[in-house]
Amino acid sequence: MARKTFFCVDAHTCGNPVRVVAGGGPQLHGNSMSEKRQHFLQEYDWIRKGLMFEPRGHDMMSGSIFYPPQDPNNDCGILFLETSGCLPMCGHGTIGSITIGIEEGLLSPKNPGTIKLETPAGLVKINYQQTGTKVDWVQLTNVKSYLAASELTIECYGLGELVFDVAYGGNFYAIVDPQKNFKGIQEYSAAQLINFSQEIRDKINLKFPNKFVHPENETISGLSHIQWTGKTLSALATARNAVFYGDKAIDRSPCGTGTSARMAQWHAKGKLKLGETFIHESYIGSQFTGIIEEETSINGIKAITPSIKGWAKVYGYNTIIIDDEDPYAHGFQV
Numbered sequence: 001m002a003r004k005t006f007f008c009v010d011a012h013t014c015g016n017p018v019r020v021v022a023g024g025g026p027q028l029h030g031n032s033m034s035e036k037r038q039h040f041l042q043e044y045d046w047i048r049k050g051l052m053f054e055p056r057g058h059d060m061m062s063g064s065i066f067y068p069p070q071d072p073n074n075d076c077g078i079l080f081l082e083t084s085g086c087l088p089m090c091g092h093g094t095i096g097s098i099t100i101g102i103e104e105g106l107l108s109p110k111n112p113g114t115i116k117l118e119t120p121a122g123l124v125k126i127n128y129q130q131t132g133t134k135v136d137w138v139q140l141t142n143v144k145s146y147l148a149a150s151e152l153t154i155e156c157y158g159l160g161e162l163v164f165d166v167a168y169g170g171n172f173y174a175i176v177d178p179q180k181n182f183k184g185i186q187e188y189s190a191a192q193l194i195n196f197s198q199e200i201r202d203k204i205n206l207k208f209p210n211k212f213v214h215p216e217n218e219t220i221s222g223l224s225h226i227q228w229t230g231k232t233l234s235a236l237a238t239a240r241n242a243v244f245y246g247d248k249a250i251d252r253s254p255c256g257t258g259t260s261a262r263m264a265q266w267h268a269k270g271k272l273k274l275g276e277t278f279i280h281e282s283y284i285g286s287q288f289t290g291i292i293e294e295e296t297s298i299n300g301i302k303a304i305t306p307s308i309k310g311w312a313k314v315y316g317y318n319t320i321i322i323d324d325e326d327p328y329a330h331g332f333q334v
């Protein structure tokens, strides 16, 4: 590689960025998006770093690349790119990528209005509404989501002992609800939540090694996100969160996989029922609407199939060059 050009379309989903690589992405080997994700991580991770990290990206940047489907009955596959790696599933990334894919003519679904999307975490079914050239909303029916552990504890220097649950919604989340040593997200700045998260994520993974592994796909393992909760801004919202991901990011959207994990937690604790609507509000006040579509199980563990609905706006075209002669070709983090 000397100089490589990537044609990208940039959008945001409820405030959080999504950069779709429409041209320049690598060909990947594998029989599923999970295998293709492994190939990308082994051979092409410099593309992710170059496009997600500064100076071409930033702490919150995330994106995706579309691939042809493995199963001809499906419409397409998707690889997610994040500052933290390639997530198995990303909800805001899906909503933004589908919006870009339809509005920019990158996708031609067999049945307009629905898309069967192969993700590294499994098949995700999409419904979307289009008016003229614009996509009004995207609803994804996510992978099975479940409560993985309840009432674990960890010591946080800034706060003291914290009690948390762990739930899976496409990624594993520690969910920290308001309690004696944590008053709720409304009481803390984003910088404080990032500091607490950086400390406890590592500590949780050290204290509970190999505890958070997907029962059907061992390439999905480890706690990657911290979901802090607190009081809603809008009286219409069911709940609010601030999701920490990567090294320094608080999701500006309510986080699709985080919302799925939280719905699974609420369902397991009897707080949310099949068919009920869950309006989730982000740290900046943007909203996703979740519904429990199905009660199900994974390897004998009680689970739900949640759907998440939200919107995205396309805001730009970005032709990005990664040149080996640039000392920051593969980005940097401070």
Ligand code: PYC
Pocket (backbone or CB within 6 Å): 062, 087, 089, 090, 091, 092, 093, 245, 251, 253, 254, 255, 256, 257, 258
């Ligand atoms: O929406 O699932 C999501 C997500 C994961 C990380 C950032 N957003």
